[in-house]
Amino acid sequence: MDRLSKTNAGQLFHKIRNNRGFSVAQLSSGILSPSTINKFEAGTIQLSFFNLAPLLQKMDYSLDDFYNQVQTSSASASYRKFLDGFESIYQENDLPTLKKASQELCAVYEKDQNFQSLIQAATAISLTKSVDQSYETNPLITQRITEYLLKVNYWGKLEVAIFNNCSFLLTSQMVKTITKELIYSQSVSALALINVADLMYQRQEYQLAKEIVKQVENLRLNQNDLVTRFKFLFMKNLLTLDASTARVRNQQLIDGSLRSLGSNSLASTFEVYMTKHSFPNT
Known part of the structure; x- marks a missing residue:
């Protein structure tokens, strides 16, 4: 187990122990010393299979589930x-x-x-x-x-x-x-869906892109997430308005949301997007 996995294992174990309502002393009794569990939760040592199994069993937690979560957490961080x-x-x-x-x-x-x-x-x-x-x-x-x-x-x-x-x-x-x-x-965020709609738009799969954007409308967008809101409005304009109106609306959006904040490079990227990719026939 690498250092990252060791740290994740200790953190997950600590979370499970707290959720199950065990103190370190209660859990360690008859199995390990309390200091060993403290060191494991701190990520300074790792526990062998034979030491970890009875502790998880005492908390009624699957050993397989524990290892799967540790591996997923480590992969996510990496x-x-x-x-x-x-x-x-x-x-x-x-x-x-x-x-x-x-x-x-x-x-x-x-x-x-x-x-x-x-x-x-x-x-x-x-x-x-x-x-x-x-x-x-x-x-x-x-x-x-x-x-x-x-x-x-x-x-x-x-x-x-x-x-x-x-x-x-x-x-x-x-x-x-x-x-x-x-x-x-x-299981998916609004931004992830918008990115998929973006991909489908570039492939000229306009109907699918439009369906995905419609699904995003049903989600509650975070008003403080400016990037997600910007890209949602940008894609929605492309997919629901005629080419001339979409170009004007999006330019206003770019100027008001990006250039006004000093994001000139990102603004230019979206301007190029409108010239690089064909508008759908609306």
Whole structure:
């Protein structure tokens, strides 16, 4: 177990113990010393299977469920750290660096066949393709990430993030199927849905994009989430207004929401979007 997993295990154990109403002294009695549990919860030591099993059993908590949650939590933290580092390259539309990073991450996955390597490589390729749609994807990575997403039974934050970031590698039919599942299970954020609508718009799947935007209208948008509200209105205008009106409304939106805040680079990106992609026939 790596340092990150060790920390997550201790934090999860602490949460379970509190929820079950056990003090450290009560839980440790007859099994371990209280100081050992304190150190485990603090992330300074790890417990063996033989020590952890009776503690979880005493709290009526499945050992399998515990390990699954620790692994998911660790994967989420590692993926978030990767995204934080990759975001600046993507936001700058630095295509040469994006392509280089994608190739390097593909090579890592082909060597170690690790899950983290897979989702990082797939994300890098997908985001690169979102900048340059002619970019040739890696068939192995595309196949493996597709297989993974098709097998997902529970859509947590990690799974939704992977789907959202890797959607440029998926067929429109698969995106549609997964999106419906996410809406039904109420596991997806408004921004994630808007990003999927954006992808469908770029693929000229206008009816599906319109259906997704309509679903977003049924969600309660956070009034303080300016990015989500902006992109929702931007996409809604494109999909429901005629081209001339949509262009005027969106330019007003860009000037009032982005340029007024000094986000000139982001404003320019959305202006280019309207010239780069065809307007639907409304």
